[in-house]
Amino acid sequence: MREKEIDERIIRATASHSYPMVDSKPEHIMEKVLYATDELTGLIGAVALMRPSKSVSDLEVKSVKKKFKTPSFAAGCSRDVIQAGADMLGWTLEDLMEKTILAMRSLTQETE
Numbered sequence: 101m102r103e104k105e106i107d108e109r110i111i112r113a114t115a116s117h118s119y120p121m122v123d124s125k126p127e128h129i130m131e132k133v134l135y136a137t138d139e140l141t142g143l144i145g146a147v148a149l150m151r152p153s154k155s156v157s158d159l160e161v162k163s164v165k166k167k168f169k170t171p172s173f174a175a176g177c178s179r180d181v182i183q184a185g186a187d188m189l190g191w192t193l194e195d196l197m198e199k200t201i202l203a204m205r206s207l208t209q210e211t212e
Contacts, residue, residue, distance in 0.1 A: 109130065126185075129189075136181075136196055139177045142174060142177045144159065144204060146173065155208065161197045
């Protein structure tokens with residue numbers, strides 16, 4: 101990334117989203133959001149695919165929260181990382197889920 105002269109903030113955020121597998125702990129808001137949402141977007145995507153619409157457009161937090169509590173569902177999405185990310189941001193789990201769903205909806209709308 102440095103060879104391509106990518107902004108150092110982007111490089112750091114990219115590295116820190118793999119914390120604690122790397123030594124770079126998320127410190128800045130962008131790093132914390134990326135850390136918190138990386139696993140969560142996978143979970144949300146899996147929940148959305150189970151819906152008749154197969155979309156986040158009509159997905160509610162309660163549906164994501166229900167599947168969050170089922171460890172065997174989207175088992176590769178670490179609930180511990182998602183919760184730690186919410187804690188780092190000082191947000192409730194529900195707030196993190198809602199903001200992430202809304203962000204994913206906005207991206208879906210852009211591609212339609």
